[in-house]
Amino acid sequence: MMAECMLPTNLSKEDKEVNMDSEFIPKINCRFKIRQDLNGFLGFFQGKGVLTFNEIGAFIVGQMTGEKSLREIEWAVRKAFTEIADPKGEVVGIAKQLEEAGFF
Amino acid sequence: MNELVSLKSPISVNFEVTPVCNLACEFCFNAEMECKKLSHPPLKRVMSILDKLAEAEVFEVRLFGGEFFVYPYWQEVLEYADKLDFFLSFVSNGTQINTKIAQKLVAHRVIGGAISLHGTEEIHESITQVTGSFNAAVSGIRACVENGIGISVLYTLTQANHLSVFDTCLWLKENGVEIDEINVGRLTPYGRAKSDWKQVKLSLHDYLSVFPQLERIRDELGILASFGDAFPLCLLPVKYHDYVIGCWQGTGFGHIDHLGNVRSCSIAKGSYGNILEIPLTEIWVERLAHFRSLKWLPAKCQACDNFCGGGCSASCYDGGMYAPDEFIQGRQGG
Numbered sequence: 001m002m003a004e005c006m007l008p009t010n011l012s013k014e015d016k017e018v019n020m021d022s023e024f025i026p027k028i029n030c031r032f033k034i035r036q037d038l039n040g041f042l043g044f045f046q047g048k049g050v051l052t053f054n055e056i057g058a059f060i061v062g063q064m065t066g067e068k069s070l071r072e073i074e075w076a077v078r079k080a081f082t083e084i085a086d087p088k089g090e091v092v093g094i095a096k097q098l099e100e101a102g103f104f
Numbered sequence: 105m106n107e108l109v110s111l112k113s114p115i116s117v118n119f120e121v122t123p124v125c126n127l128a129c130e131f132c133f134n135a136e137m138e139c140k141k142l143s144h145p146p147l148k149r150v151m152s153i154l155d156k157l158a159e160a161e162v163f164e165v166r167l168f169g170g171e172f173f174v175y176p177y178w179q180e181v182l183e184y185a186d187k188l189d190f191f192l193s194f195v196s197n198g199t200q201i202n203t204k205i206a207q208k209l210v211a212h213r214v215i216g217g218a219i220s221l222h223g224t225e226e227i228h229e230s231i232t233q234v235t236g237s238f239n240a241a242v243s244g245i246r247a248c249v250e251n252g253i254g255i256s257v258l259y260t261l262t263q264a265n266h267l268s269v270f271d272t273c274l275w276l277k278e279n280g281v282e283i284d285e286i287n288v289g290r291l292t293p294y295g296r297a298k299s300d301w302k303q304v305k306l307s308l309h310d311y312l313s314v315f316p317q318l319e320r321i322r323d324e325l326g327i328l329a330s331f332g333d334a335f336p337l338c339l340l341p342v343k344y345h346d347y348v349i350g351c352w353q354g355t356g357f358g359h360i361d362h363l364g365n366v367r368s369c370s371i372a373k374g375s376y377g378n379i380l381e382i383p384l385t386e387i388w389v390e391r392l393a394h395f396r397s398l399k400w401l402p403a404k405c406q407a408c409d410n411f412c413g414g415g416c417s418a419s420c421y422d423g424g425m426y427a428p429d430e431f432i433q434g435r436q437g438g
Contacts, residue, residue: 031191031213035161038112038389044163046191047215047254050115050356 020070022088026095027066028103034058045103056081060094070095106411108396112385113160114358118168118195118370121150122175123362127197127232129222131262131304133294133371133418139170145362147177152380153364154185160384162358164191166218168370170362173200179208186212193217195258198244199237206251216254216284219245223265224275230264245281254284258332261291266310269329270317277325286321287332287349288314292371293421301421308339308431315344336415336429338408351413354395358388367425368395371418374425400426402433 031046034053041058043051053061059080063073070091077087084090098104125132125139132139157165165185172178172194185192192212198219209217222231225238232238248255257276259269273286293301314331321329334351351357354368361367365375366387377387398406398414405414405428415429423430 033163033189033191035163038110042111042115042163044115044191 020092020095020099022071022074023069024095025066025069026064026073026098026104028061028064028098030103032061034062048101048103056084056090057094060091061098064095064098105406106398106408108355108398110389110393110396111355113162113388114384115162115356116164116166117157117162117358117360118166119153119157120168120170120359120361120370121145121172121178121181122170124174125169125171125197126174126199127171127234127237129220129232129260129296131231131260131291131295131297133292133297134170142170144175144177147180149364149380150175150177150181150362151184153360154181154188154190156364156379156384157360158188158190160379160388162190162384164193167192167194168359169196171197171200173205182208182212182214196220196244197232197237198241199234200240201244201247203247203251206247206253209248209253210251214253216256217248218256218258218287219248220258220260221245221272221276222260222262223268223272227265227268227272231260231262242276242279242281245283249282257283257286259286259288261288261306261311261314263304263306263310266306266314267317269314270320270325273321273325273327273329277327283327285328285330287330288318290333290335290416290419292416292418294371294373294418298421305430311335312340315340315347318347319344333418334413334416334429336432337410337412339431345410348412351416353413353417354392368392369418369425372423372425372427395426401428405432 030048032043034041034043041053041055043053043061060073060077063076074088074091077084077091122144123134123139123142124144128139173196192214194217196217196219219241221241222228228238229235245255269288276283291297291306297304318329321327331348335348337345337348359367359370360379364378364380366377366379366384367375376391401414415432417423417425417427419430420427
């Protein structure tokens with residue numbers, strides 16, 4: 001879902017652990033924008049770097065602005081991408097990767 | 105074979121808002137010998153260029169010159185670029201920046217920038233040819249840092265200063281100038297440096313003498329010190345490979361001059377087209393395809409497992425936009 005950073009970044013792991021239950025409200029801790037590119041999506045995270053995503057990953061990350069819980073994001077994914085087999089797994093998987101990279 | 109990734113437009117651009125500068129650095133790659141005598145571009149054109157960058161969904165605009173802060177309408181540019189929702193940064197000589205300007209930058213969501221400092225006071229001012237420019241630059245750095253703007257120092261290597269990188273950082277440290285990092289850059293045969301290139305150029309040995317200084321700066325001063333441009337990794341001890349930031353020209357990075365011309369590099373001259381005439385996405389996708397194919401590089405670079413971009417194109421005398429590093433020998437590939 002989320003590819004490796006394609007460019008040098010200053011990503012660092014934070015000590016705090018985030019409880020990734022369904023009620024957790026993810027909020028990316030920097031200003032960011034996502035654009036559709038030739039082969040997938042690019043996310044620019046100010047002061048951190050650039051990440052590449054597929055369409056679903058871009059959708060999920062775009063929801064992580066501190067307004068929706070993981071459960072609500074999962075519902076939004078279900079609605080937008082009806083063909084996905086495990087939307088909860090997709091959402092939690094991305095949240096964990098972002099958390100490990102110090103994005104929350 | 106190596107090949108560069110194609111994107112629809114740059115992720116980040118250096119936008120030369122004005123070619124005018126208040127200093128006269130002896131190596132300045134920005135071609136014109138009399139930066140102070142050039143004319144500022146009209147604000148309308150600057151805004152049109154920003155509109156085109158926004159249309160192409162460029163993420164980051166680094167306000168560049170000349171010297172951005174001598175542009176009479178720099179505040180209008182800052183406001184307009186912020187309104188277009190760019191991530192904003194700047195590349196400056198720092199001499200015009202004070203607390204008020206730093207606060208203005210913060211108000212427009214600037215969290216980082218780069219300021220040139222080419223040595224300790226005597227060396228820096230022998231390069232800029234302007235008395236007082238060292239203290240003015242340091243004052244600019246302090247104003248930024250005190251207002252929460254992270255500063256990267258840009259240090260262009262010359263014969264006069266390549267052995268003084270550590271001393272410069274030591275001076276900054278001892279004088280409480282808290283920079284985020286220092287990036288040393290290549291001296292290139294463009295602009296003022298071109299005319300007497302054989303006399304002023306740095307040797308491979310000169311460059312290799314810089315890396316142990318970067319190591320000391322990291323280890324002893326706790327400052328992130330890196331080689332900001334590309335450098336042939338095949339000529340560098342492995343222990344220093346991680347010190348080279350490298351270059352992402354032609355993929356994620358582009359340069360837009362004050363007329364709207366697109367380049368892949370801020371230094372190497374030429375143009376792939378003008379964004380006031382042709383959409384940037386068209387220029388970036390179609391006209392840089394040959395560049396990204398890397399067929400202009402020596403065959404050994406095209407096939408190298410430890411790809412470094414063939415070093416720095418801008419370092420090659422008369423190399424133009426398709427040249428391997430000055431220290432890489434070999435015939436071009438197909």
